[in-house]
Amino acid sequence: MTVRRILSIIGLGVIAGVVFTVWLLAGWGGDSVVRAVDDLGLVGFAVFGAGCAMVGAWHGRGRQRVSWVAMAVGLTSWSIGETIWSYYELWQGRSPVPFPSLADAGFLLLPVGAGVALVLLPTGHTAASRTRLVLDGFIVGGSMFVLSWVSVLEDIYRIGGIGPFELAVSIAYPVGDIVILTIAILVLSRDRAAQRLTLALATAGIVLMGLADSAYVYLIAHDDYVSGDLIDLGWMAGLLILGFAGLVSTWEPHADPIITRTSLRPRNWLPYIPVSVAAGIALWQSAPYMRSGPVPAVAAALVLAVLVRQFVVVREDRRLLVTVAEQAVRDPLTGLANRVLFLDRLDRAVALRARLTRPVAIVLVDLDDFKLINDSLGHAAGDALLVRVSERLLGAVRSVDTVSRLGGDEFAILVEEGCGHPGLIAHRVAEAFDTAFRIDGTDLRIRPSIGLAVLPAEDTDTSSERLLKQADIAMYSAKRAGDGRVHTFTADMPLAQPGLHLGLRSRASRSPGSDRLVVLDAGSIATDPETPAALRARQLRDAIDQGRLVVHYQPTIDLRSGHLAGAEALVRWPHPQRGLLYPAEFLDVVRDHGLTTLLTQFVLETAISDAVTWKSRGYSVPVTINVFANEVRDVTLPTRVSRALAQHDLAASTLTVDITEKHLQADPDLVAPVLQGLRELGVRVAIDDFGAETTHLPLLEELPIDAVKLDRTLIAPIAHDPQAAAITRSIIDLAHTLGLSTVAEGVEDAATATVLSSYGCDAAQGHYFGTPVASSQLLDKLTRT
Known part of the structure; x- marks a missing residue:
């Protein structure tokens, strides 16, 4: 669901809420009309909230989907309760509506569904378990019940104002809301920024529902509640906001659970404040007061909950210490020692x-x-x-x-x-x-x-x-x-x-004949293992000479403007028997049989020719080519590049040459003159795969380069790994300080692109922005844009 559509639905909901509020405050049509508008309107808002929660479940995954299903069940139950209430009041003409009634059963299931939703909702930082959240909510809710009993409910119970069942239902409303509100606050305090808006809306909706419930119980106890009362606006607003939370969850990124450091933050000791207050009042009050009604059972349950919570905390702290110690010395991808x-x-x-x-x-x-x-x-x-x-x-x-x-x-x-x-x-x-x-x-x-x-x-x-x-x-x-x-x-x-x-x-360069990668795809090579390498080399040479290779272009996007900033040339071999072959399937032949210069020249001239074609159509698109290790040390490379540019009448600034970082580290003294020759022509030089293995930062200052291309292994975890994010940001800042532009490679998702943009990274490429396409397809995209 698009953001525009979500905002439109939210806007319609706000308009309906305003009309409902004005109608109730103005009293249009008299008491009977207001009562009907109030009852049926609340049914509609509840159905709206349940529907939005179902949308959140539909677009969610894993625990997030289950969480919104639970919220949808709770809101649906509330709508059923309101429908029963409307039936009593509008069709049976029973005023006041009996309390307790079947409607209350529907109303009281909402806190249950909301509680399950909050506990299951993935919030990124999961230092505390879901069990601990439930215990915290129970401790706060039970403590507040003890306080309410001593201050108000015990006197009502003694004089026989309400019966046991009516008392239990009355208590269930505020206590249930307190428990859910406590869980919501604790979850919100542990949440990552990516999920903050969703949980903030859900918490606000629960607060409004809880306040309205408490006011309802108070008014019912004094026989003062009538449909159309101002507290109904609290239910209306709460239902709307819970629905908005379900919609917003569809555009916020899903949080991945990670381990965070433990600390003595308020969320760790907050549940003990109401327990301490309740214990103090229990000591201050006389014994008969504290032995009446359900207080002894609640007090015993509170003591047990506190003990269980302490056990859970100790167990989790031990697990956290073991996990953190293990993660510090283990490779996150393979699980091997780092x-x-x-x-x-x-x-x-x-x-x-x-x-x-x-x-x-x-x-x-x-x-x-x-x-x-x-x-x-x-x-x-x-x-x-x-x-x-x-x-x-x-x-x-x-x-x-x-x-x-x-x-x-x-x-x-x-x-x-x-x-x-x-x-x-x-x-x-x-x-x-x-x-x-x-x-x-x-x-x-x-x-x-x-x-x-x-x-x-x-x-x-x-x-x-x-x-x-x-x-x-x-x-x-x-x-x-x-x-x-x-x-x-x-x-x-x-x-x-x-x-x-x-x-x-410093990684060694790869000499001709040292790289072999055989890809057995759909039986292409496996069915012909006897094919001599020389035959494959001859076929490849013929394909290069006859121009049968093709070049596809990986788009590079300017992160500031969102426009196309360039295209990286990637060679492909349309084999007559084996189909389209990628570089991994034939570059070993290129190196082993001395075809590197021939292939580099083919890609260079093709890329320059395509750039000229695009320019003739009105699109100035810089192109990037990759060169082999031995080509970087070839002093004739600048001359060949200059000749190709002059032949096609293309400005040298349109061309960028990518050189892998490890090739630069291997022979910096041999590489530097070649790079200087390219830059004197006006050709841009970029360090490719920077950070892929071990980074040699002095290269950025020692060699004549213009850009740094950050490897995917460096930038991939930055959306959820603070250490990787800090390293990436430092490299970007250092590059900019040295007057170099930065390009991120292998960007796979929007979250990574957003973080890179916020760090000032100049451009990016990867499957998130587009896969490599032929020259004509890139031109079609430019034309449509």
Whole structure:
């Protein structure tokens, strides 16, 4: 349901409420007409509220849907009660309406439904359990009953003013409303800002209904209530606002439960205030007063509720401490040990090796071409693959070994206790990748680069940091070789690579032949495993030479204006037998057979040509191309770009070249002159996948660049993770301080886009804004817009 339609319905409800109020205050038509308008109007408002709650249930999911179903049941019950009341008063002519009656049964079910709705409504921060909320409401309600009994109800009960059943119904109205109001306030205090408006409206509606109920009981006790009384306006307003809450819940984002810190906030000790007051009055009053009626039972129940609440609080605090401690050292996606836990265990193992005379080993695993999976199949598929990889790694090692995800697509295994043959474990890890990974109906065959470093027991000089660096160098050697073997660190391996420093790692560049990703989709490759790689390379070369490849464009949106800010060129191969192939299915052939320059030139010229076509139609759309690692170090790249721009007569400022961050970290001295040459032409240069793995912030100042593209893994959790949000915001602010623009990649939802916009991020791209489309389709969209 659109916001405009919701506001229209709310507007109609407000108009109906105003007409109802004016009619009752003006007394149009006399007492009988006012009574009919009052009774039937309240039925209508109750039905309206129930209908809006059903709309909230229809658009909700999970607990939110169940919550609004409960609210709809309560409001429907209230409408039935009001219908019975109207029948007594309008059709049977019974005035006053008997009290209690069947109508009261309908009225009293609303607090029950509203209470269930509030307890079940997902509110993001769930440090307190639903059981605790119910106990808090019962404690406050029971305490208020004791206060009411001592001040008013006990005297009425003694003089026989009302019978036991009538007394119970009379008490049920205010006590039920107090319980629900207490739960509403406690839930509202724990709520995230995303759900605040919905709960604020629901709380306001409950307050109005409660005030009207209490006034109704008071007037009934004094035989002063008649239909059309001013308290009916309270019911009308309460019903309307509860309905508005159901409508508003359809446009507010759903809150995901997260763990928050505990503290001595008022919501933790607030329920004990009325208990203390009630206990004080009980001590002050004489014993006969406190032993009359239902007070002893209520007092005993209160004591039991307080004890149970304390037990629940202690149990939840223990669970929270365990959960927080576990989350601090675990990767949230895979559940493996994170970098912090891995380094801690590594330091401990290295410290103990000399005393216990046992060696320590590290197996470092990096997934080749993981980014291609994200680009081709989506980030959800990439996350699913990381989870499957973690499961394979756990199955390949011993229970005493520590498997961790250091970040991105990099994993580390610590082998210590009795590791007489760490090489066997490393080879079992390599064998774990022999079987394809089944992801969303697609078989992915991905190859890792594995490095092994062993610290002998007799070696007392090597530190844990140096051992980790050795494993990193071995892994780099495996990636450079591209032979699929486990590489064990030796002293003659080149030490020039930056390696690890204080937990921040400079990733190795990928050489030709080092990246292989085989996608077995619908039997395309699996049915022809004998196809020689050379044949595929020849087919691909022919496709490039004959212009049979196509380029699709991923829209980039300006977050300030909402307009198209550019388009990123992504190549596709329409294979005659296997259909449309994504980069993940053929870039290994490109690298292994020296086709990187040919493919880069094809994409460059195609993107420039399409940009010229768009310009001729009146649309100036900047284009972005991605370049391979070896192309970034090729000093002829600026010349080739300049020639293509001049041939098509396109301004250099229209073109942006994306370069992956890890390629910049690997060879900054070789890359810098190429980037400077591109910028001298007027071509913009952007760091791609910034923050995907380990971030090297000095790159932003050291290299000649114009923009930073924030990787999806960095920005994905910012809508619900304060730490990730703070890091992202700091990077955006730093980039702006250095005069760089920022682009967020992989934006999947509106909440993330909203947060990025509030942080000042300049532009964004991802499935939320649009999927890659052909040049003609992008032009059609521009024309329609």
